[in-house]
Amino acid sequence: MTHRSPCRTSVAALALTAAVLALPGCFVTRAIGLGPDPDPADPQKGDTPDVIYEKGRALFAAKEWRRADDAFSLVWKDHPSSPYAADARFYDAECRYALEKWNGALEMYKGFMKAQPLSPHAPLVQRRLYDMGVFQLEDGARHVFDTSGEGVDALEYIVQAFPNGDLADDALIQVADHDMRYNRPQDAVQHLHDLVDRYPGSEWAYEARLRLARAYRELNRGAKYDADALQRAAAQYRAYVALVSLEPARAAEYAPNIAAANAELGEVEETLARKGIETADFYLYDGRTDAARAELRNVIKSWPDTPSAAEARARLGDDTAPGGTSK
Numbered sequence: 533m534t535h536r537s538p539c540r541t542s543v544a545a546l547a548l549t550a551a552v553l554a555l556p557g558c559f560v561t562r563a564i565g566l567g568p569d570p571d572p573a574d575p576q577k578g579d580t581p582d583v584i585y586e587k588g589r590a591l592f593a594a595k596e597w598r599r600a601d602d603a604f605s606l607v608w609k610d611h612p613s614s615p616y617a618a619d620a621r622f623y624d625a626e627c628r629y630a631l632e633k634w635n636g637a638l639e640m641y642k643g644f645m646k647a648q649p650l651s652p653h654a655p656l657v658q659r660r661l662y663d664m665g666v667f668q669l670e671d672g673a674r675h676v677f678d679t680s681g682e683g684v685d686a687l688e689y690i691v692q693a694f695p696n697g698d699l700a701d702d703a704l705i706q707v708a709d710h711d712m713r714y715n716r717p718q719d720a721v722q723h724l725h726d727l728v729d730r731y732p733g734s735e736w737a738y739e740a741r742l743r744l745a746r747a748y749r750e751l752n753r754g755a756k757y758d759a760d761a762l763q764r765a766a767a768q769y770r771a772y773v774a775l776v777s778l779e780p781a782r783a784a785e786y787a788p789n790i791a792a793a794n795a796e797l798g799e800v801e802e803t804l805a806r807k808g809i810e811t812a813d814f815y816l817y818d819g820r821t822d823a824a825r826a827e828l829r830n831v832i833k834s835w836p837d838t839p840s841a842a843e844a845r846a847r848l849g850d851d852t853a854p855g856g857t858s859k
Contacts, residue, residue: 575603581614592623601627618648622657634664634679638686645693654694661686662699669710684710691726701727701734708743717750738786741772742793749800759807762800769797798838805831805840812844 570576573591575584588603604627607620614620625640641657651657668683687703694700704727711720724744727736734740745768751761773793776786783790808831815824828844835841844850 574599575606581607581611581616584611585614585616585620588620588623592627595630597627597630601631618644618651621647622651622653625657626660629660629664634668634686635682637664638682638689642689642693649693655697658690658694658697658699661690662703665690665703666706669706680710695730701731701736704731705736705740705743708740708747712743712747712750715750717747720744720747721751738772738776741768741775742789745769745772745793746796749796759804762804766797766800766804769793769800773797801835802838802840805835805838805844808834809840809843812847 573587575587579587584603585607588600588607591600591603601624604620604624607614608617608624611617621640621644625637625644628637628640638661641661644651645654645657648654665683665686668686669680671679684707687707690697690703691700704723708720708723708727711717711723721744724740724747727734727740728744731737745765748761748765748768751765773790776790777783808827812824812827812831815821815827825848828848831838831844832841832848832850
């Protein structure tokens with residue numbers, strides 16, 4: 533067995549210590565477990581809420597979002613009664629927005645607005661939520677785990693918290709579009725009705741009615757359907773055409789949309805009329821001739837300009853054209 537002498541061991545230890553001391557100071561403190569000296573720009577133990585808040589503002593101005601986030605969190609979480617707490621929560625939300633921590637930002641903005649509903653920051657909060665929500669709707673679907681639902685939450689919160697704001701109607705149209713992209717026409721109907729009913733003066737009021745007609749139509753397509761949804765769609769198409777046609781200038785501007793609405797209305801009416809023809813056929817099969825005739829007459833009366841109405845006239849030997857005039 534080989535024995536090292538105490539003298540030789542001490543020399544080696546001194547050499548190692550000398551080598552460590554020759555390295556940069558920061559490395560030395562880390563090597564012996566003390567860590568780097570705290571940055572005086574960050575909050576220190578014993579700092580008062582006003583000092584922490586001002587440090588947070590300085591870090592915020594320098595775009596040190598994470599460090600500013602930490603500082604502002606200390607103010608409103610540890611000193612909730614401080615006069616700086618409300619603004620600290622707003623700037624904390626702003627830091628999370630800058631860091632693209634969308635869900636965290638939303639919850640932080642909600643907390644701020646609940647505590648300060650009349651804050652002068654409210655218009656900016658509304659804009660932040662709208663931009664954040666729209667981004668999530670567009671970007672969320674690109675991820676493996678779809679996060680677009682968080683965008684819907686942000687936009688729906690705008691309607692709840694800022695019902696008289698500038699962006700509530702825009703938020704509703706965005707969410708309705710998202711509903712339709714995800715094949716949820718019933719949800720789209722709800723959001724579009726909110727827009728049409730609550731914001732009749734909105735720039736989206738006309739377009740929303742046309743989209744509402746299309747959403748109702750999507751609720752039930754094909755020959756086998758509940759006619760109520762398509763009747764509601766037809767009513768919305770007619771209302772849209774009537775509203776945008778009231779003023780000649782608007783009618784000229786919306787001419788392509790009016791043409792599209794009339795074409796789609798024709799398709800809806802033909803689907804409804806076709807159902808009437810099928811019902812008449814059922815009555816005939818069942819031996820109920822009078823009921824079949826009544827159904828065919830109803831097709832002619834309700835949807836006179838459709839191909840199915842022409843078929844009904846032919847079956848009844850009716851030689852009147854649409855409008856009641858003889859051919």
